[in-house]
Amino acid sequence: MFKKILIANRGEIACRVIKTARRMGIATVAVYSDADRGALHVKMADEAVHIGPPPANQSYIVIDRIMDAIRQTGAEAVHPGYGFLSENKRFAEALEAEGVAFIGPPSGAIEAMGDKITSKKIAAEAGVSTVPGYMGLIADAEEAARISEQIGFPVMIKASAGGGGKGMRIAWTAAEAREGFESSKNEAASSFGDDRIFIEKFVTQPRHIEIQVLADQHGNAVYLHERECSIQRRNQKVIEEAPSPFLDPETRAAMGSQAVALAKAVGYTSAGTVEFIVDGARNFYFLEMNTRLQVEHPVTELITGVDLVEQMIRVAAGEALPFAQSDLTINGWAMESRLYAEDPYRGFLPSIGRLTRYRPPAEVAAGPMLANGKWLEDAQPGETAVRNDTGVFEGGEISMFYDPMIAKLCSWAPTREGAIEGMRQALDEFEVEGIGHNLPFLSAVMDHPKFVSGDITTAFIAEEYPEGFTGAQLPHAELRRIAAAAAAMHRVAEIRRTRISGRLDHHERHVGENWVVFVGDEEFPVRIRADKNGSTVSIDGEELRVESDWKPGSSLARLVVDAAPLVLKVDRIAAGYRLRTRGADLKVHVRRPRAAELARLMPVKEAADTSKLLLCPMPGLVVKINVAAGDEVQEGQALATVEAMKMENILRAERHGTVKSVNAEPGQSLKVDDVIMEFE
Structure with a gap:
């Protein structure tokens, strides 16, 4: 068996390989770019070698730099993970020539x-049996359009050396085929160093x-x-x-x-x-x-x-x-939810920045996980399992240079229903702050009737969220439970606020029993009575029992409301809380009855008008500007292309108009909401 292996990758997959190698008694070598100097996989490995600047084409996919790291450390074998050099024939041949085993x-x-x-x-x-398509080399965008018409729309335009969704586009028209060919070709060249493209029939309503x-x-x-x-x-x-x-x-x-x-x-x-x-x-x-x-x-x-x-x-x-x-x-049954650094409320566009809070749910081992040794470090056996493969830590940076996936949350249970419920609870307990992320969307999918029934296709997201994701809409009964929870939490916070040293026996009378809880657009007049084991909250004559050990300042509240568990992510706001659960992001205000009357009279602040501006939706690099000042544009027309996390994003006109000015140029790095162009 090998004594030392090098992992030619980064992030969660590098950490994943290191865990198994450590269990097998094999020493590990990590490689890292400037951007990953303080990364988790570097900290976990026994040795680490610097291989270059942040862009992957100057570090992680440069074969000579990986080979130098192997020579420096004396690694006997290399695990490539996925992506980067994992499917690169030249890399495998270079290892063979060096007498180093390729773990692949x-x-x-x-x-x-x-x-x-x-x-x-x-x-x-x-x-x-294969899907109809054209496997030959395609010269240019015009030929791509002709081939697509012969196959019959819709078609899938794919990079030959692609993977992970990179270099892939669906085209429904000749114009989209031309555009998709160019974008796929550019992404393929950038991510894989191979810009060959092929086209195949896109099968509608498929399962993958x-x-x-x-x-x-x-x-x-x-x-x-x-x-x-x-x-x-x-x-x-x-x-x-x-x-x-x-x-x-x-x-x-x-x-x-x-x-x-x-x-x-x-x-x-x-x-x-x-x-x-x-x-x-x-x-x-x-x-x-x-x-x-x-x-x-x-x-x-x-x-x-x-x-x-x-x-x-x-x-x-x-x-x-x-x-x-x-x-x-x-x-049994297992689920995996990919946690991405991308904002579901902004069209799932990439998000970068510092993880000011990163607290995954506790890992729990169960079922077949115990059949093959210790899967999870310090995990306790249970009837269901939770596993989190990750490559980040609280305080770490999410870079614009690499794939936006930062963790893979997994659940296991004897049945599919149990695995889904385990995933729901784990997602509710997963705390991530500082960046945009897709946890709310993942939670919403777990509750979606089609997903729960197993009636899904690859068109699920496009069909069920055609206007994008705006947050889960919770049923009225669930909002009532949240209102009861908020009232009980607010009572605890108010007791703490009004407590007077030496007069602890009188503090509760300062809090009062009657409140009005505003959950989004709904109002719930409540009466709350407490005892040593919890609170009883009356809403419209119905009593809901609330039990919790939540303390003011805690960012996660685990409660039992009306005999059912409820997990809330908690942030304090004026006169209430921001509560997040099951894909919903709610502003919850708890007011005294008189304050509630006055609050209803307050005008709603209107958002600024940005309809005449094209704003950069995510941090990225401007690849292309398609129009100039004075140009007339039509709805759906491509205006600019911005690259972030190895993906090209085409920004299109929302309506007919005329370009007044262009404020960005190719090669320029932009922040979120930087103005790319203005319209008359």
Whole structure:
């Protein structure tokens, strides 16, 4: 077995690999750019080597710099994680030439299956059903438009060397095909150093289901069942689960057998994923094979008890797989929610800055997690499990240079319903401040009827949130519970405020029993009576019992209201609180009856008019300005392109108008709400 391995990656996946290597007694080497000097993976590793400036194309994907780090430290093997150099044939060949083991597949398999054009050709020759498309090289945007028209709209424009949603666009018209081709080509060149593009038919109403495979150097190969990855935004997965709520045993076995056959056909070893698109009749079509560890691998680990990183390391060291296909059963259900540094209230645009607060829920081990050693550090066994794979810490910086994912929150339970409920509670307890993040959106999805029923496709987000995400709308009964909780919390805060030294027996009479709780646009007149075990809050004649040990100043309140748990993220505001729960962000004011009367008379402050301005929606770099002062623009017309976190974002005109002035230029770095251009 190896004594020392280098992780050619960063963030949560580097931390994930280090945890398994540490458990196996293997020393680890981290690499880092200027931006990651104080990163968590650097702190966790036994050694760390600086490899260059923040941009990935000057550090993490520069093969020579990684090779220098290997030579400096004497690492015997390299785990590439995902992204960066994980599917780079030249990197695998460089390691082979150096006599260093690559914890991944052979370079030939990377070339055959890592390239999406080649992999589709091989799959077709092997008799695997594939989606119609054009696999040849495409010269320019005009040819892309012609090919798209021949295939039939809508089409998917994809980078051949792509992954993680980078270099992918859906086009419904020839104009969108031209535009998508250019953006995909630019993103592919920037992120992967390979700007080849292919086009395939976009299957509407599809499910995205993938099969995890694992193969050794002795001819053994197995599949570890499937993952449902249909909840996607901008072709990037957001929520995954294992197994799929849609597959039956026959389809699962057919997909698994086909995935294993494909892996054997290309001499594959290590962990890999065969991705399929599945229609409503459970017909499945090969999409691509990812010749690396997938972001969503934890849900497979949670239902099988197999540590995929450990098996990758053992396979690279020449060991045989310790199990056969018949040993790999499905135990329970697992969910994964990807925590992204992006603002769901601003179209999910990237957000950067300092994590002023980062408090994940406590990790809990259960089920198959206990079958394969200590999965979670210092975790206690329970009936359900919580796991959080992360690469950040409180006080750390979220950089504009890398992918916006900062953590993967996972839950496990014996049933799908239990896993969803476990995820709900874990999301409610996850505290993140200082940046925009998608926790409210993840919570809202967990309560969405279609998701709960398993009736989902890759169009779920576009169909269910066509105008974007504006926060969850909680039912009236839930707002009543929140009002009762706020009243009880306010009483505790008021007692503390009015307490007079030496007169502790009189302080409660200063608080009073009657209040009016404003929850958003709703009002709840309440009467509150307390005893030593909690409070009883009367709302419209109905009594709700509130129990909690919350203390003023605490940012998280765990309560039991009306015999059901309620977790609230708490911030103090004038005459009340900002309370967040289950995807809702609520301003809650608790006032005395007379103050409530006066509050109703207060005018509402109007927001500033920015309708004549194009504001930068996120920190980023201006890539392109499409118009000039004096130009007339139409609704939907591209005005500018801003790049942030490796993604190009095209800003479009909301209505017809004339450009008055342009205040930005290509190459300029902008902050949120910087004015890009003004309209007449």
